Amino acid sequence: MxxxxxxxxxxxxxxxxxxxxxxxxxxxxxxxxxxxxxxxxxxxxxxxxxxxxxxxxxxxxxxxxxxxxxxxxxxxxxxxxxxxxxxxxxxxxxxxxxxxxxxxxxxxxxxxxxxxxxxxxxxxxxxxxxxxxxxxxxxxxxxxxxxxxxxxxxxxxxxxxxxxxxxxxxxxxxxxxxxxxxxxxxxxPAAETLCDGPSPEAVDRQVRIWGARCQRRIEATIAGIVGLGGTGAALLQMLALIGVKKFVLCDPDDIEPSNLSRLPYACATDAGKKKTRAAAGYLRKTARDVEVETVNDRVQDAKEALRACDVLFGCVDNDGARLSMNEVALKYFIPYIDTGTEIFVENGKVRDMGGQVRIVVPSVTGCLECAGAIDRTEAAASLVSGEEHAVREAAGYVRGTADTPAPAVITLNTIIASMAAQEFVDMIACRDRENAPNYLLYDATRPQIERFLFERSPDCPMCGRDGILGAGDPKRHGRPGVKKIRSPG
The missing domain is CATH 3.40.140 (Cytidine Deaminase; domain 2)
Incomplete structure (x- = not known):
């Protein structure tokens, strides 16, 4: 009373x-x-x-x-x-x-x-x-x-x-x-206080860095990885080794022999298997208590599984997939760490080589749309049906096809994946990130890392005042009218 x-x-x-x-x-x-x-x-x-x-x-x-x-x-x-x-x-x-x-x-x-x-x-x-x-x-x-x-x-x-x-x-x-x-x-209610007591020997050295509380949060995280070639493969290995126990893996592709030099989770006998199947098998060998959900489909058809994640990692090579992941992250308040690499070779010499990591924290940072990271024309092209995509590929509108594969190497992939994994750990450890850069650009030809901060735009069609931030599941019934409502006592 x-x-x-x-x-x-x-x-x-x-x-x-x-x-x-x-x-x-x-x-x-x-x-x-x-x-x-x-x-x-x-x-x-x-x-x-x-x-x-x-x-x-x-x-x-x-x-x-x-x-x-x-x-x-x-x-x-x-x-x-x-x-x-x-x-x-x-x-x-x-x-x-x-x-x-x-x-x-x-x-x-x-x-x-x-x-x-x-x-x-x-x-x-x-x-x-x-x-x-x-x-x-x-x-x-x-x-x-x-x-x-x-x-x-x-x-x-x-x-x-x-x-x-x-x-x-x-x-x-x-x-x-x-x-x-x-x-x-x-x-x-206040989260349970965890003491920095004894930790399993397998994670003892890292717990000495970030503490038992951070380790428990890592182990409780549901990590969604979209794209299991290149940076996705290296990132999968790192997250498993630091203790992530729950994964949602999304990739529609099979393992090709040319992929094997960049997939730590696969061996020669895995050629022809689904990437998700080989990756899930690797995770189960790494930890007996791991939980893995696999989606052998494109990201735009995997949103139902991804919405249950606590953090999303984008390891994709097209802006259509980035657009879809940006949408899921914003609608469901899920932090999203986007990665990418690119190598340009001319006459047998590397002209440019590098990659980037972008961190999207819904309601806090700008999104990929704000950052100008999505080419809408390219995104639209990559979101077309398989039949239409084949027509565009034959016409020469698609870069990095089976006939003209884009250059790739595990060393660059691992550098970018390490940057993304460290951003995840810093976030989980609740280190002071108030004004931390959320765009990291790596130039491998120098080498050097440049850091930038991209902020939310109130006019952004995705995360702005009239965007989709926090929209969640689609509503199933009509729109309401507007009348007067009574106040609480």
């Missing part, structure tokens, strides 16, 4: 239903910090804080888990609230109409967030529940899903409105994570 006696906390009611679902809410770190700063200001004045997030969603494969990704957070300014006290807050109709219009335009889920002054680990009051039911019913009539959250410094409660049962559903477990330059990091 609150000390003022005017709000009663309840753990259950006839319109609350406990479920076996787990719920995960991901906020862009900067937006979350702005929201909590506003809440802290309200706390000092003894008032309830209030905000509304528009979210996309990612449903788990088992249908018992869901992730909400906050695409935007609207914090009411001066004049946007009709009333605000220690026990209630009421946004203006104009404010809510604007928010709901944005939700309609983006086909998003409405997540209403408020605080209870003086409570670090709040639960919903009876007033919250009544208003939540009203809001859920109204938004259901607009074909929009509704969730509500009450949050404090040490904990939070969250519920989803279920229109079929006309009830607010309490998940079995819930968590809040932030997407920042260090990748995805859980903040509530």
């Amino acid at each position: 609150r000390e003022d006696g005017r709000k009663f906390r309840v753990m259950a009611a006839k319109k609350q239903v406990r479920t076996d679902r787990t719920l995960h809410v991901v906020f862009p770190e900067e937006s979350f910090r702005n929201m909590t700063a506003s809440f802290d200001d309200d706390e000092k004045r003894g008032r309830e804080g209030y905000a509304v997030a528009i979210c996309g969603q990612k449903a788990g494969a088992d249908k018992r888990s869901v992730t909400y990704m906050a695409r935007s957070i609207d914090i009411p300014g001066k004049g946007d609230l009709i009333s605000q006290s220690s026990v209630s807050v009421t946004p203006s109709g104009d404010f809510m109409e604007s928010v709901l219009a944005a939700a309609a335009r983006r086909q998003g889920i409405v997540l209403e967030i408020h605080t209870h002054p003086g409570s670090a680990d709040p639960v919903f009051s009876s007033v919250d529940i009544d208003h939540g039911l009203d809001n859920g019913r109204f938004l259901r009539s607009c074909h929009t899903r509704f969730c509500m959250m009450v949050i404090g410094a040490e904990g939070f409660s969250v519920m989803e409105y279920n229109g079929e049962s006309d009830s607010l559903q309490l998940p079995r477990a819930a968590a809040i994570s932030l997407m920042g330059r260090q990748g995805l990091r859980q903040i509530l």
Whole structure:
């Protein structure tokens, strides 16, 4: 019970239903910090804080888990609230109409967030529940899903409105994570503290560098690798050796004899096998407890598998695949590390040789579109059907074909893969990456590495204000209308 006696906390009611679902809410770190700063200001004045997030969603494969990704957070300014006290807050109709219009335009889920002054680990009051039911019913009539959250410094409660049962559903477990330059990091409930105790001998030397906590995070990471030739092969080996246990591998190609000098996971007897099959076999020999999912298809047809990953590595040689990976990363808030190499030979001499690593952290850095890393014409050409691609290849429009293979060598591939793997480790280890470069350009002819920082453009069609950032799974029903919504108590 609150000390003022005017709000009663309840753990259950006839319109609350406990479920076996787990719920995960991901906020862009900067937006979350702005929201909590506003809440802290309200706390000092003894008032309830209030905000509304528009979210996309990612449903788990088992249908018992869901992730909400906050695409935007609207914090009411001066004049946007009709009333605000220690026990209630009421946004203006104009404010809510604007928010709901944005939700309609983006086909998003409405997540209403408020605080209870003086409570670090709040639960919903009876007033919250009544208003939540009203809001859920109204938004259901607009074909929009509704969730509500009450949050404090040490904990939070969250519920989803279920229109079929006309009830607010309490998940079995819930968590809040932030997407920042260090990748995805859980903040509530506080992640389990891991001691830097004894480590298995196989990883002892590296744990001495980055600690047991980082090692546990590495082992829990689901790494998606698209492209298993060149840098992808070297990267696969490195990730396995540092302890990654869960992989999604995507590559439609078979191993050719000319590939073997660049594939650490393959031997001569693997020629003719699918690259994914040979790579999975190598991983299972490296670690008995490894989990591998393979996709023998192009990346644009592997999005369902890739959306479950914690980090994506692009090791591809065409901009169509890069465009698809950029899309998956942005829609589902997945850090994406893109790699590439290129060698130009003239008259038997190397004219230019090098590669690059680009790091895309959704909501934090620019994407490949912002960086100018995608040639839309080339991307469109590489995304055509197999039959049309063959026609274009015969006409000489496709570089690096079976008749004119692009030069490649394992030494360059390994250098670029090492740079990508180190970026991953630095991210997992939560090292200070606030202003770290996210574009590394390696020139092998000098040799030297140049570092650049590419930032988000608000007008980017992919990660800008009207882009696909956090959009998640496609919505399955019509767009909502815009009407007035009631506030929480």
